[in-house]
Amino acid sequence: MKNIAFTGAGAIAEAIINGLISDGVCLPGQLIVTNHSNDERLSFLKESYGVSVTRDKREAVKHADIIILAMKPKDVRSGIESIREHVKGSQLIISVLAGISTETIQDLFGKKLSVIRAMPNTSAAIRKSATALACTSEVSQAEMDAASELFRAIGTVVHVSENQLDAVTGLSGSGPAYIYYLAEALEAAAADNGIEAHTAKALIAQTFLGAAEMLLHSGKQPELLRKEVTSPGGTTEAGIARLEQYAVKKALRECVKTATERSAEMGELFAKNAQKEHT
Incomplete structure (x- = not known):
């Protein structure tokens, strides 16, 4: 180097x-x-x-x-x-x-x-x-x-x-904050169900880590990995149904879209201001 x-x-x-x-x-x-x-x-x-x-x-x-x-x-x-x-x-x-x-x-x-x-x-x-x-x-x-x-x-x-x-900024640039937001929600859910904070954090972090490794190394698409965890009539299916009820997937798509648009707006604003100062 x-x-x-x-x-x-x-x-x-x-x-x-x-x-x-x-x-x-x-x-x-x-x-x-x-x-x-x-x-x-x-x-x-x-x-x-x-x-x-x-x-x-x-x-x-x-x-x-x-x-x-x-x-x-x-x-x-x-x-x-x-x-x-x-x-x-x-x-x-x-x-x-x-x-x-x-x-x-x-x-x-x-x-x-x-x-x-x-x-x-x-x-x-x-x-x-x-x-x-x-x-x-x-x-x-x-x-x-x-x-x-x-x-x-x-x-x-x-x-x-x-x-x-701009889309990358909205997806992975801001992405860690989205993951931490999900972790916050899961920690609150754990507390609601009597799991101590330190135990919940360890379980959530390892779950995220394991899922990420599966995405990277299994060669399978997220949809297939999700379906493999989701047994008919089981707990995961019940949980996913509630996520669908609250349109969580749509909310995440809108989240990335909005962050992408904001990145573009910030760039355009800076370029306009720079041009004004230059002239």
Whole structure:
């Protein structure tokens, strides 16, 4: 792996750093981190992972082969402006910023750089992220391979077209929150039926984990797996019937649809504001 600069030092940046070092994809000396103003955060990353840190933006990016934009989306304009004059056309830009298009990123840099958008999720913290990658036409196969290797250090990687990223955001980007929401409901149901909280949590977590492994490794579709658990006249059939009664499947579809639409709205709003400021 090549030298990587992180502009932004939040949770996703830390998850990627941890994954790269733990997997042996990068040595700490190949990673450098900068941010807007949080010196305490930079010190923490240096002490925890042995990476280089700096507040000098030119120093951060001048030797980097890959620059990862990991600031908050609201700070992307100022963040890019702080490094724009120091970025070369040979460097690969990877953005983990939700809703910010590659076109907007190129416009902010003022040049047609190689840009890859990545949509990981918060499970990156335990190296179990589901990450989707999309790129501009300037990105070479070697650059996409490098980005794929990078994000495989924190989980699973898929390649999509950029027009699918809003849907990916609505599905897997926000997806952990949906799973936790279901876990909340199941914990409440367990309490209603006299199961202690710590016991319920262990049972629910392992049930989710086992079901996920079955989805990944059985080769069977979700519908078939569900039917295999559902005996005629049994407990599961009764439970599924109640889910159907309350239109839970429809609610989940609407949930993803609404989150997808919101992702698109956020991107369009940012692009419009960026265009106004530019003119």
